[in-house]
Amino acid sequence: xxxxxxxxxxxxxxxxxxxxxxxxxxxxxxxxxxxxxxxxxxxxxxxxxxxxxxxxxxxxxxxxxxxxxxxxxxxxxxxxxxxxxxxxxxxxxxxxxxxxxxxxxxxxx
Numbered sequence: 001x002x003x004x005x006x007x008x009x010x011x012x013x014x015x016x017x018x019x020x021x022x023x024x025x026x027x028x029x030x031x032x033x034x035x036x037x038x039x040x041x042x043x044x045x046x047x048x049x050x051x052x053x054x055x056x057x058x059x060x061x062x063x064x065x066x067x068x069x070x071x072x073x074x075x076x077x078x079x080x081x082x083x084x085x086x087x088x089x090x091x092x093x094x095x096x097x098x099x100x101x102x103x104x105x106x107x108x109x
Contacts, residue, residue: 042069080108 045064083104
Protein backbone atom coordinates (compact mmCIF):
# COMPACT_ATOMS: atom_id res chain seq x y z
CA UNK A 1 0.00 0.00 0.00
CA UNK A 2 2.67 2.53 1.00
CA UNK A 3 4.71 1.70 -2.07
CA UNK A 4 1.69 2.27 -4.34
CA UNK A 5 1.07 5.68 -2.77
CA UNK A 6 4.75 6.57 -3.02
CA UNK A 7 4.92 5.39 -6.62
CA UNK A 8 1.96 7.51 -7.68
CA UNK A 9 3.22 10.49 -5.69
CA UNK A 10 6.65 10.50 -7.31
CA UNK A 11 5.82 9.19 -10.80
CA UNK A 12 5.23 12.68 -12.19
CA UNK A 13 8.69 13.70 -11.01
CA UNK A 14 10.36 10.75 -12.77
CA UNK A 15 12.28 9.77 -9.66
CA UNK A 16 14.16 6.51 -9.51
CA UNK A 17 13.10 3.31 -7.77
CA UNK A 18 15.35 3.95 -4.74
CA UNK A 19 13.66 7.29 -4.15
CA UNK A 20 10.22 5.66 -4.42
CA UNK A 21 11.27 3.15 -1.76
CA UNK A 22 12.52 5.96 0.49
CA UNK A 23 9.22 7.81 0.10
CA UNK A 24 7.30 4.60 0.89
CA UNK A 25 9.40 4.08 4.02
CA UNK A 26 8.81 7.65 5.17
CA UNK A 27 5.05 7.23 4.63
CA UNK A 28 5.08 3.95 6.57
CA UNK A 29 6.97 5.55 9.43
CA UNK A 30 4.60 8.54 9.49
CA UNK A 31 1.51 6.35 9.60
CA UNK A 32 2.98 4.06 12.26
CA UNK A 33 3.91 6.96 14.55
CA UNK A 34 0.63 8.89 14.40
CA UNK A 35 -0.41 10.04 17.83
CA UNK A 36 -3.61 11.53 19.12
CA UNK A 37 -3.21 15.19 19.94
CA UNK A 38 -6.77 16.28 20.49
CA UNK A 39 -9.71 14.53 22.04
CA UNK A 40 -13.14 15.39 23.37
CA UNK A 41 -12.36 14.68 27.00
CA UNK A 42 -15.28 16.52 28.59
CA UNK A 43 -17.70 13.67 27.91
CA UNK A 44 -18.24 10.94 30.51
CA UNK A 45 -18.88 8.28 27.88
CA UNK A 46 -18.20 7.32 24.28
CA UNK A 47 -18.66 10.12 21.73
CA UNK A 48 -20.86 8.83 18.93
CA UNK A 49 -21.56 11.95 16.89
CA UNK A 50 -19.77 15.15 15.89
CA UNK A 51 -20.84 17.95 13.58
CA UNK A 52 -19.32 21.26 12.51
CA UNK A 53 -21.34 24.46 12.40
CA UNK A 54 -21.81 25.97 8.92
CA UNK A 55 -19.17 28.63 9.62
CA UNK A 56 -16.70 26.02 10.93
CA UNK A 57 -16.21 27.86 14.22
CA UNK A 58 -18.08 25.42 16.47
CA UNK A 59 -18.03 21.67 16.83
CA UNK A 60 -20.95 19.89 18.46
CA UNK A 61 -20.37 16.45 19.96
CA UNK A 62 -22.94 13.98 21.26
CA UNK A 63 -22.19 11.15 23.64
CA UNK A 64 -23.64 8.13 25.39
CA UNK A 65 -23.65 10.29 28.52
CA UNK A 66 -26.74 11.99 26.98
CA UNK A 67 -24.92 15.31 26.69
CA UNK A 68 -24.18 17.56 23.76
CA UNK A 69 -21.07 19.68 24.09
CA UNK A 70 -20.21 22.72 21.99
CA UNK A 71 -16.52 23.30 21.26
CA UNK A 72 -15.11 26.69 20.26
CA UNK A 73 -13.02 26.36 17.10
CA UNK A 74 -12.86 30.05 16.22
CA UNK A 75 -9.12 30.40 15.67
CA UNK A 76 -9.12 34.16 16.18
CA UNK A 77 -10.91 33.78 19.51
CA UNK A 78 -8.63 30.92 20.56
CA UNK A 79 -5.56 32.96 19.65
CA UNK A 80 -6.77 35.83 21.85
CA UNK A 81 -7.47 33.43 24.73
CA UNK A 82 -4.07 31.77 24.30
CA UNK A 83 -2.24 35.08 24.27
CA UNK A 84 -4.13 36.24 27.36
CA UNK A 85 -3.15 32.98 29.04
CA UNK A 86 0.60 33.41 28.36
CA UNK A 87 0.68 37.19 28.83
CA UNK A 88 2.53 37.18 32.17
CA UNK A 89 4.88 34.42 31.01
CA UNK A 90 5.91 36.47 27.98
CA UNK A 91 6.21 39.63 30.03
CA UNK A 92 8.12 38.37 33.08
CA UNK A 93 10.06 35.22 32.14
CA UNK A 94 13.76 36.17 32.35
CA UNK A 95 14.78 33.31 30.05
CA UNK A 96 12.99 34.60 26.95
CA UNK A 97 14.62 36.41 24.10
CA UNK A 98 13.38 39.95 23.64
CA UNK A 99 11.88 39.02 20.26
CA UNK A 100 9.77 36.30 21.92
CA UNK A 101 8.19 38.81 24.27
CA UNK A 102 6.33 40.43 21.37
CA UNK A 103 4.81 37.17 20.14
CA UNK A 104 1.27 38.22 21.03
CA UNK A 105 1.58 41.96 20.43
CA UNK A 106 -1.46 43.30 18.61
CA UNK A 107 -3.58 40.22 19.33
CA UNK A 108 -6.75 40.95 21.22
CA UNK A 109 -5.98 44.62 21.76
